[in-house]
Amino acid sequence: MRNALLLGALALATLTACGGTEPAAPAASGSAPAGNGKVAVAASDTACQVGTAEVAAGTATFSITNGGSKVTEFYVYAPGDRVMGEVENIVPGLTRDLVIELPAGTYETACKPGMIGKGIRGPLKVTGEHKPLTDDAQLAEATASYQRYVRSQTDALLVKTQEFVDAVKAGDQEKAKALFPVSRTYWERIEPVAEIFGDLDPKIDGREEVIEEGMEFTGYHRLEKDLWATKDISGSGPIADQLMSDVKLVVEKANAEKLSPLQLGNGAKELLDEVATGKITGEEDRYSHTDLWDFAANLEGSQAAVQALRPVLEARDAALVKTLDEKFTAAETALEAHRKGDGWKLHTELSKDELKVLSDTINALAEPVSKIAAVVAQ
Amino acid sequence: MPGISRRKLFGLGAAGVAAAGAGTLAVASLPEEAAPARTGSASDPVPFYGEHQAGIVTPAQDRLHFVAFDVTTKDRAELVDLLQEWTSAAARMTQGQDAGTFGAVGGVPEAPPDDTGEALGLPASGLTLTIGFGPSLFDGRFGLADRKPAALAELPKFPGEALLPEISGGDLCVQACAHDPQVAVHAIRNLARIGFGKVSVRYSQLGFGRTSSTSRAQATPRNLMGFKDGTANLKLEDTDMLRDHLWVAEEDGAAWMAGGSYLVTRKIRMHIETWDRTSLTEQEAIFGRTKGEGAAHGMAKEFDEPDFAKKGPDGQPLIADIAHVKLAHPSSHGGARLLRRGYNFVDGSDGLGRLDAGLFFIAYQRDPHRQFVPVQLALARQDVLNEYIKHVSSGLFAIPPGVRDAGDYWGRTLFS
Numbered sequence: 001m002r003n004a005l006l007l008g009a010l011a012l013a014t015l016t017a018c019g020g021t022e023p024a025a026p027a028a029s030g031s032a033p034a035g036n037g038k039v040a041v042a043a044s045d046t047a048c049q050v051g052t053a054e055v056a057a058g059t060a061t062f063s064i065t066n067g068g069s070k071v072t073e074f075y076v077y078a079p080g081d082r083v084m085g086e087v088e089n090i091v092p093g094l095t096r097d098l099v100i101e102l103p104a105g106t107y108e109t110a111c112k113p114g115m116i117g118k119g120i121r122g123p124l125k126v127t128g129e130h131k132p133l134t135d136d137a138q139l140a141e142a143t144a145s146y147q148r149y150v151r152s153q154t155d156a157l158l159v160k161t162q163e164f165v166d167a168v169k170a171g172d173q174e175k176a177k178a179l180f181p182v183s184r185t186y187w188e189r190i191e192p193v194a195e196i197f198g199d200l201d202p203k204i205d206g207r208e209e210v211i212e213e214g215m216e217f218t219g220y221h222r223l224e225k226d227l228w229a230t231k232d233i234s235g236s237g238p239i240a241d242q243l244m245s246d247v248k249l250v251v252e253k254a255n256a257e258k259l260s261p262l263q264l265g266n267g268a269k270e271l272l273d274e275v276a277t278g279k280i281t282g283e284e285d286r287y288s289h290t291d292l293w294d295f296a297a298n299l300e301g302s303q304a305a306v307q308a309l310r311p312v313l314e315a316r317d318a319a320l321v322k323t324l325d326e327k328f329t330a331a332e333t334a335l336e337a338h339r340k341g342d343g344w345k346l347h348t349e350l351s352k353d354e355l356k357v358l359s360d361t362i363n364a365l366a367e368p369v370s371k372i373a374a375v376v377a378q
Numbered sequence: 379m380p381g382i383s384r385r386k387l388f389g390l391g392a393a394g395v396a397a398a399g400a401g402t403l404a405v406a407s408l409p410e411e412a413a414p415a416r417t418g419s420a421s422d423p424v425p426f427y428g429e430h431q432a433g434i435v436t437p438a439q440d441r442l443h444f445v446a447f448d449v450t451t452k453d454r455a456e457l458v459d460l461l462q463e464w465t466s467a468a469a470r471m472t473q474g475q476d477a478g479t480f481g482a483v484g485g486v487p488e489a490p491p492d493d494t495g496e497a498l499g500l501p502a503s504g505l506t507l508t509i510g511f512g513p514s515l516f517d518g519r520f521g522l523a524d525r526k527p528a529a530l531a532e533l534p535k536f537p538g539e540a541l542l543p544e545i546s547g548g549d550l551c552v553q554a555c556a557h558d559p560q561v562a563v564h565a566i567r568n569l570a571r572i573g574f575g576k577v578s579v580r581y582s583q584l585g586f587g588r589t590s591s592t593s594r595a596q597a598t599p600r601n602l603m604g605f606k607d608g609t610a611n612l613k614l615e616d617t618d619m620l621r622d623h624l625w626v627a628e629e630d631g632a633a634w635m636a637g638g639s640y641l642v643t644r645k646i647r648m649h650i651e652t653w654d655r656t657s658l659t660e661q662e663a664i665f666g667r668t669k670g671e672g673a674a675h676g677m678a679k680e681f682d683e684p685d686f687a688k689k690g691p692d693g694q695p696l697i698a699d700i701a702h703v704k705l706a707h708p709s710s711h712g713g714a715r716l717l718r719r720g721y722n723f724v725d726g727s728d729g730l731g732r733l734d735a736g737l738f739f740i741a742y743q744r745d746p747h748r749q750f751v752p753v754q755l756a757l758a759r760q761d762v763l764n765e766y767i768k769h770v771s772s773g774l775f776a777i778p779p780g781v782r783d784a785g786d787y788w789g790r791t792l793f794s
Contacts, residue, residue, distance in 0.1 A: 108479050113784065115785075116790075117462050117786065118463060118465070118466040363574045364450070364576075373488040377489075
């Protein structure tokens with residue numbers, strides 16, 4: 001626990017409730033207080049008037065007066081409905097206090113007259129200094145852990161791409177076809193890192209339609225076309241050599257790049273976006289139909305990025321981690337139904353209904369994954 | 379006050395405007411008893427809370443986005459949680475606010491916004507969101523099997539229908555109606571997004587022009603065949619008839635449905651190209667009404683009651699027994715009436731040089747098996763119009779009563 005300051009603030013949501021003998025303070029007028037005096041909350045059966053929409057980072061005290069006829073509750077939520085603090089059972093006429101530690105960020109306040117439903121929500125902004133993200137030792141460890149993953153994948157990528165390239169150059173179509181989805185697996189797992197280097201990605205992984213005028217169609221998908229559509233790799237040698245040297249270059253750059261924790265969070269989401277737009281539709285590997293290999297690799301790569309962030313996420317949003325675990329498992333299970341031998345069924349072997357099930361599970365997973373970056377950025 | 383209102387003047391009541399800048403005021407509910415006959419400006423909000431759901435007797439708006447969902451979660455609590463989240467977002471969006479409290483641009487920059495943003499700057503536009511529960515929701519997954527109302531028994535097969543399962547049925551539906559198509563689409567898109575992982579869109583349908591009026595303050599619009607549609611519709615001013623024909627009463631069987639209604643949807647593809655080659659005389663004979671005024675044959679005005687006994691000089695009835703107006707008329711079905719709320723659609727073209735066009739039929743009623751079913755059976759068996767139309771999708775949904783206030787949610791009476 002080297003960074004007790006930040007984590008402590010997040011983990012502790014202290015709550016004190018006073019018996020409500022003091023008179024109800026009227027809703028404060030004026031703009032956001034710079035310091036943190038008491039923030040008056042006027043709760044009724046139909047409204048939840050919070051005295052300010054902005055408080056300074058640190059300890060905040062909310063003083064909730066129930067002017068309605070139903071028992072009410074008051075909550076402060078972080079994004080994703082994570083409870084930062086709550087006061088329950090505020091009977092009509094009573095005033096109770098909620099004292100919580102709030103780091104900078106955006107929150108929601110909520111009164112729940114009748115104590116059911118989502119409550120009457122309002123926004124709350126918490127402003128103030130916070131340290132740069134990479135100063136956080138836990139975050140630094142997360143990026144270091146992911147960098148190690150990238151290194152392990154790039155090592156395998158070099159080996160497997162070399163085998164694939166060798167098979168192409170040797171004119172061994174069957175061997176090359178077998179190695180094509182395997183070598184791509186290592187690429188697809190870390191694709192968002194490769195995409196940082198904008199000029200290399202289309203050369204290595206560009207599909208035919210993204211190739212601009214005057215640019216040669218190269219890379220994996222060009223060789224895929226030669227193998228499956230043209231069925232002639234006698235002239236593919238130079239393309240294969242080019243692929244190998246481009247892959248070497250991107251590997252070198254990827255391992256030199258210093259990634260930020262935000263890039264991990266966003267990369268995990270981007271990998272699922274890749275699945276949703278390219279793999280479910282069968283657009284990625286349109287000649288070989290080996291899209292499910294890429295699908296599995298994207299999913300694994302996304303999970304690897306999330307796992308690297310796991311200690312950070314657990315400290316900051318345990319509920320999100322639980323959801324992520326459930327949804328990753330659901331997606332893996334859905335995909336597992338299409339395993340065939342050591343690999344996967346071809347995209348063309350799946351029915352529309354089966355593809356919809358996969359699409360639903362990816363949508364279900366990508367929503368919570370899209371929340372990671374904001375939690376990391378807190 | 380980030381994210382409070384897309385457009386403050388429309389989004390908040392007077393109190394909210396007065397409080398702007400002073401802090402945060404979340405408005406929970408608008409007056410529940412808004413004057414029913416008010417059509418107001420096309421940009422005004424329609425109250426969300428009330429005894430009945432809005433979007434039924436609400437004067438029919440110009441645009442529709444209808445969606446049916448399959449529930450994918452197996453967890454009842456997760457479904458209830460979603461209904462609560464939806465209710466909260468619906469209450470906000472119908473009042474012209476963003477779907478979430480931070481809105482399209484008010485949240486943390488690292489997070490995807492809690493509203494998709496395409497309705498920024500647009501007023502509420504009369505948006506109503508109406509939820510329904512399909513028969514399949516009561517199949518036992520959520521412990522609801524013994525709560526299924528008898529009225530929600532599946533519709534019989536009608537002669538001639540060619541239903542496509544992928545655009546029929548659904549565990550849940552939401553009807554979004556608004557005067558601005560962007561507002562209706564925005565609402566469905568945000569609800570679908572909130573539902574990821576719990577529900578999956580089964581199908582959705584856009585409608586661009588209302589084909590019924592649900593208030594005497596509205597003129598009767600025309601369907602794509604060029605005829606006035608729904609002249610004899612139930613209208614919000616007919617309070618007694620609404621009680622008898624539209625709203626479910628406690629004694630009807632399922633107490634949780636009291637104050638609710640039942641919805642039948644039918645996507646009716648029209649062969650408009652062949653219809654357009656049909657003579658005016660034949661078109662009018664098929665409907666039993668004039669195309670211009672919309673009067674039943676033998677009558678002068680649209681709202682004159684048809685006289686089915688009236689005969690022409692040839693001794694034949696002026697309105698044929700198989701004319702649409704006769705087959706569908708309440709007098710042919712023991713007085714059965716519907717509140718119709720359909721929309722014209724054109725889903726592009728069909729690849730054969732024809733418009734993929736027709737009517738997305740929407741009808742609300744107290745008991746579909748005593749109202750829609752007999753009418754549709756008569757139509758399906760005899761209506762000459764069948765040469766020009768084809769029913770391609772069907773939906774049946776229980777429409778629960780309205781959400782009473784901020785502490786209530788869609789479907790509470792069913793799940794509690």
